Amino acid sequence: MANRIQTGKKPRKENKRNANPSGHLIVSEGVNTEVNYFNGFKEDINRKFEGTIASYTIDIHGADKESIRAENFDNAIKMAEARGIRVAWSNECIELWFLLHFSYLHTPISREAYYTKLSAELKKRGGPANSSKF
Structure with a gap:
């Protein structure tokens, strides 16, 4: 039977893939507890997907946000979003x-x-x- 597009139906999106991120950067206020917490997630992810994900990194850095002015924090978020980087904070x-x-x-x-x-x-x-x- 010949391929036909039925009225009202969208054509199949074959061979289309969404771009996956090449990694994540997690910056925490604390340099010990938070870093250890997120490193636990990183280890779980690496174990689960070992050998299946190429060129994927998770970088975790502890920093002291209290020493960063609110204005600079807000500007960093705006700069990231302007470059298409999705940002989250807790x-x-x-x-x-x-x-x-x-x-x-x-x-x-x-x-x-x-x-x-x-x-x-x-x-x-x-x-x-x-x-x-x-």
Whole structure:
């Protein structure tokens, strides 16, 4: 049977591929906890896709955002977006990110409460019970 395009149907998009990124850059405020956290993701990704992804990198750098003026931070984001780089950033306190792995929060709490709640969650799971271990 001959190939026909039926009325109202779009032609098949054969041999079309979306460009995949060549890598990701993750910059964190902290130089220890955050870097270790994201390196864990990097290791998982590398194990899962070992030998299947060519020329893909994940670079993780710890930096102190507190020393960067808000104006410079905003300009860096605008410059990246102008070059087609997609940008994301998260809450300034990674402990909140960790806590949300264990419990649902829909009300604001203080940074000190993050540590208390996170310590309790980690203690339940056999992890460090002291927030100074983060």
